[in-house]
Amino acid sequence: MEISDTLLLAGLVLALLVGLRWKRRGRRLPLPPGPPAVPVLGNLLTLDRRAPFKSFLKWSKTYGPVMMVHLGSQKAVVLVGYSVVKEALVDHADLFAGRAPIPFIHRATRGYGLVISNGERWRQLRRFTLTTLRDFGMGRKRMEEWIQEESKHLLDSVRDTNSAVFDPTFYMSRAVSNVICALVFGQRFSYDDSNFLRLLDIVFGLLRFISSPWGQAYNIFPWLLQWIPGRQHTVFGEVDNIRNFTKEKIKTHEETLDPNNPRDFIDCFLIRMNQVKDSPDTEFHYENLVSTVLNLFLAGTETTSTTIRYTLMLLIRHPDIQEKMQTEIDSVIGRERSPLMQDRTSLPFTDAVIHEVQRFLDIVPLGLPRCTMDDMSFRGYAIPKGTVIIPLLHSVLRDQEMWETPWTFNPKNFLDTNGNFKTNPAFLPFSAGKRSCVGESLARMELFLFIVSLLQNFTFSTPGGPDSVDPTPEFSSFGNLPRKFQLIASPR
Known part of the structure; x- marks a missing residue:
């Protein structure tokens, strides 16, 4: 082969490689768009710290349903709207199954659980947790009976107020x-x-703290807040x-364990x-x-x-709805027998109200954050x-x-x-x-049985009248936490 032919072939190969490189580079996906960030603080200066979700909704109108925000130095991709959240968490469940390292929870649990x-x-x-909780009745008749029994204690305690304000x-x-305690500790x-x-x-104070601006600051700057004075140090002492x-x-369970007769979640874990x-x-x-017992106790209570x-x-704000229920x-x-879960299909309006309360309360507006375990792409964007x-x-x-x-x-x-209950995928x-809540079936059963039992026996009001109750949350960060209010339970 002549030298000129060799040079020509080498040139063609080089051009091909350069072309492939540029082609691959052209195929690289961009990061999701988002609001401009400043060093160290990221987007915190323009973030509504009392209700971060409000800022996310506002920004999504400019940057779309998949956007990048900077919480301090931490990059976070926010997914906005049913379509994109469902596509991520359900259609691509494996890709979005990682849990983000939430500093507050990590320190409270020592990273375990x-x-x-x-x-x-x-x-x-x-x-193991799902299987064990189901074995002990979560979502089944046995658990229904426990909740019915606990409802009687609740009704008695409310009855003892004698229509006084509380x-x-x-x-x-x-x-x-007490319901989760029966499952986990084997006692009420x-x-x-x-x-x-x-x-x-x-427990009540922990949820208030983590939902407060100071609690969210800990999750963003844990390396700083562990060295400066503040409520966080008291909170972790209370966690202990x-x-x-x-x-x-x-x-106590270890000392009394019978491997052939497990009494609760702790016994089953010890046996395993x-x-x-x-x-x-x-x-x-x-x-x-x-830490897993701690997880269940905290999540199953508040x-x-x-x-x-x-x-x-x-229901105090809407007495017409209370009366209709x-x-x-x-x-x-x-008004004589206790409610059963099988009654739910015959109580469409009551069921609709309970669902609407959950929707309207929106108790965890940000959801528990996930984390990408590998580089991935989603909706045309690269997510590292x-x-x-x-x-x-x-x-x-x-x-x-x-x-x-x-x-x-x-x-x-x-x-x-026609007034029949209808489901909604959103x-x-x-x-x-x-990563959906492991206690979902238990929570649904508790909400129905406790709420129906209460309305079966009492009419609820407040001293200042319906308009005196403020339904806007006291905190709207990690959780939407209702304000405290005074209640009057009048026997029916």
């Missing part, structure tokens, strides 16, 4: 917490138990009180620990037990009791490994394309033209996909 874990730890713990906060949390606690009341007070309570219960103690890959060890309190608040309950169940994903559940529960009246409390969002208060 179900909620904060990823990979094999998460798979082992989630599978704060319903701990009335609801004692009842709801007396409503007068001072230690139990102290724990519930701590719950951890110590959990450890004491575990110790003994079975796989020689396995090098096991996630069934003491630290995961403590979110459901908050929803019940908010239900009563909205009571009329329906009286016609189907009467380690990016926080915020599935904005608020935008799903308020999606104007999915709800008839997204911004007002309206049970008709769950009723067809009803995702428990999130969706592989």
